[in-house]
Amino acid sequence: MEFSSKLLEQAVNEMAGLPGIGKRTALRLVLHLLRRPEEETTALTSALLRLRTEVKLCESCHNISDQLLCEICANPKRNHELICVVEDIRDVMAIENTGQFQGIYHVLGGKISPMDGVGPSQLKISTLVEKVRSGLVSELIFALSATMEGDTTNFYIYNQVKSFNLKTSTIARGISVGDQLEFADEVTLGRSILHRVPFEDSLRT
Amino acid sequence: MEFSSKLLEQAVNEMAGLPGIGKRTALRLVLHLLRRPEEETTALTSALLRLRTEVKLCESCHNISDQLLCEICANPKRNHELICVVEDIRDVMAIENTGQFQGIYHVLGGKISPMDGVGPSQLKISTLVEKVRSGLVSELIFALSATMEGDTTNFYIYNQVKSFNLKTSTIARGISVGDQLEFADEVTLGRSILHRVPFEDSLRT
Known part of the structure; x- marks a missing residue:
């Protein structure tokens, strides 16, 4: 694929790093984000970042959780x-x-x-x-x-x-x-x- | 789908907002990011954010571009x-x-x-x-x-x-x-x- 933009190329490559997402699909997804209001991209990226940095594993059952104990164990x-x-x-x-x-x-x-x-x-x-x-x-x-x-x-x-x-x-x-x-x-x-x-x-x- | 984490639910919902990505696929992608080092999520989200905020359209041909004129027009x-x-x-x-x-x-x-x-x-x-x-x-x-x-x-x-x-x-x-x-x-x-x-x-x- 020939990209006219390094930013685009980088975004597509990162997206294509996800399992089951090929380059063509990645391009489609990224161009979709470009066509939509900026807030949609911000919402997606901040949700992913918050999950990755803030989510915990329940210390009792190791289920994914927002607190030290998950809702089920609590x-x-x-x-x-x-x-x-x-x-x-x-x-x-x-x-x-x-x-x-x-x-x-x-x-x-x-x-x-x-x-x-x-x-x-x-x-x-x-x-x-x-x-x-x-x-x-x-x-x-x-x-x-x-x-x-x-x-x-x-x-x-x-x-x-x-x-x-x-x-x-x-x-x-x-x-x-x-x-x-x-x-x-x-x-x-x-x-x-x-x-x-x-x-x-x-x-x- | 029953989520034990609001953060997880939000990330899955945002991901499932992309075209052609269902809830189940979104969950798979998000859990993949959780299993991988934090740097992978950061790389993905910052590439998407930078693209969305910094990318330009070439003022001559309206192709996507990092500069005012795209590489082809320049x-x-x-x-x-x-x-x-x-x-x-x-x-x-x-x-x-x-x-x-x-x-x-x-x-x-x-x-x-x-x-x-x-x-x-x-x-x-x-x-x-x-x-x-x-x-x-x-x-x-x-x-x-x-x-x-x-x-x-x-x-x-x-x-x-x-x-x-x-x-x-x-x-x-x-x-x-x-x-x-x-x-x-x-x-x-x-x-x-x-x-x-x-x-x-x-x-x-």
């Missing part, structure tokens, strides 16, 4: 003995959308994946085990992707907590194997939480 | 008597990519389209007629989209300049009717500039 009406273990904050959003879950979450920040160089130490597993050790947890629900990496992660955590007195379960595999959690429909996902099965049982299938 | 090696009339700066980029054109451009900023409420007065037509009137132009090449709106715009300009002593041509219609200029391949587009035809001839087809 809510006394939620069942704090029931913890749903998820990979990603998008999974929290997906489960919250179903309206079927009244417990709290624990966001691991990924799953164990030797192929991608992600080991247990890069995930928020130790803080989860600590919560279990403190005796305040009655049940862990594993709600990770139905993939090999998800299963590995479930099993790794299960081994760390099985000596403690608590129930462990996985969400029902209504979700087809190999699918990613965030693309499941709300009904399937909601039922899979209601019909969770003891983790020991899930190993036998 | 280049003494270009043939300033030969003006290629285009809708959009993306068309300038497309033609420059072919390397077949040594003249200069005139960017109209759109085409006459009553359906979209765009009349001749919203386009940069008067400055083009002024250039022709000054007697410094030997040929106008119409390189607008091969659509009804493009043809209407060609014809409108042609009527304004036909009394002056200059050649008018349109790029060869190797480009299929109904196609948009920016998606044409470089060879077809390059040839269509080399094989341009007198405007009067193009009316007969």
Whole structure:
């Protein structure tokens, strides 16, 4: 691409650095901003900057949050003995959308994946085990992707907590194997939480 | 979508305001920025802000530019008597990519389209007629989209300049009717500039 403006070229290159955005799309987006009032660009950039600099991770569940404790962990009406273990904050959003879950979450920040160089130490597993050790947890629900990496992660955590007195379960595999959690429909996902099965049982299938 | 963070929600909403970006894509892009070093977000936002506040339109051809005159208009090696009339700066980029054109451009900023409420007065037509009137132009090449709106715009300009002593041509219609200029391949587009035809001839087809 031949650019008549360095400023334009730079903006397009930065935009094209986002995943799934090619040069042509980036150009289209940037030219759109140029055609619109300056306030739209300011609103976009300041929202992105504020998010990046001010957002926090909840110090209890590692969900994204504006405060030290996220709204879910700070809510006394939620069942704090029931913890749903998820990979990603998008999974929290997906489960919250179903309206079927009244417990709290624990966001691991990924799953164990030797192929991608992600080991247990890069995930928020130790803080989860600590919560279990403190005796305040009655049940862990594993709600990770139905993939090999998800299963590995479930099993790794299960081994760390099985000596403690608590129930462990996985969400029902209504979700087809190999699918990613965030693309499941709300009904399937909601039922899979209601019909969770003891983790020991899930190993036998 | 249920957001656990107002900052996240705002950033996603702003991102989803861009054309062709849905909420889910916006969330993916924003979470990508959160996972990457802060410098990437700063680089993106400052590039967009600088572009939006500092970029100029060339005062001669209305192409996007960092200076008062764009690089093409300021280049003494270009043939300033030969003006290629285009809708959009993306068309300038497309033609420059072919390397077949040594003249200069005139960017109209759109085409006459009553359906979209765009009349001749919203386009940069008067400055083009002024250039022709000054007697410094030997040929106008119409390189607008091969659509009804493009043809209407060609014809409108042609009527304004036909009394002056200059050649008018349109790029060869190797480009299929109904196609948009920016998606044409470089060879077809390059040839269509080399094989341009007198405007009067193009009316007969």
